[in-house]
Amino acid sequence: MCIEKPMDCIGALFARHRSEKVIPEQVSNIIASLAKSEPQPFVVKEEKYLLTPCNAIPYIEVFNLYKSLFRDQDVRRFLYETTPYAFVEIALFVDLLYKSVSRLRFAISNEYSDESNNTQRCGQVSISLELDENGELTVSLGIVIMKEYWNRGIGEDALTAIFNILKGAGVKTVSATVHLDNAGSNRLFEKVFGLPAGFNEQDPQNAYLYSKKL
Secondary structure (H helix, E strand, O other): OOOOOHHHHHHHHHHHHHOOOOOOHHHHHHHHHHHOOOOEEEEEOOEEEEEEEHHHOOHHHHHHHHHHHHOOHHHHOOOOOOOOOOHHHHHHHHHHHHHOOOEEEEEEEEEOOOOOOOEEEEEEEEEEEEEOOOOOEEEEEEEEEOHHHOOOOHHHHHHHHHHHHHHHOOOOEEEEEEEOOOHHHHHHHHHHHOOOOEEOOOOOOOEEEEEEEO
């Protein structure tokens, strides 16, 4: 884990970034289009929220969002093994996020209705695009919500908003992988995707695979 071996985490992130150097033009064009998309508003129980491409948000705000997410152990236990923990790891993660041409993340923000019009970053939706062996576009996504915003119904409406954004970009099918023991996320994905399509091929013992046509 990164807590014990931070340099392993940094190495894994660099390796991921290096692997993105040769990206099909179709993928990079869609990512570029999505990165320029306008903030998508949605309402949950009369509270206003926004989905905004992280690339369009000041660096320090994105850094603080991921610092809160990655250093919360209740959130962290469901994330990938090389999740950043130290400040330098998170800074590198965010730096690569801005440079990525096959992955994009949208920040979920709570928009307060007071006169100051402040926003509070409360989660993120990640999107990854690639072409399969048949040249078909595949899109996978994931969502992470800060613990204090759990059980508010944010995830369902955020994913619905993301579906609309992706559909507008010409995406026809999306998929998602969820740990078997992540009961909350599985309830969420069953609501918006339906029952699992099967098990993730790379981790069939630990993860469900969800799929949905847009």
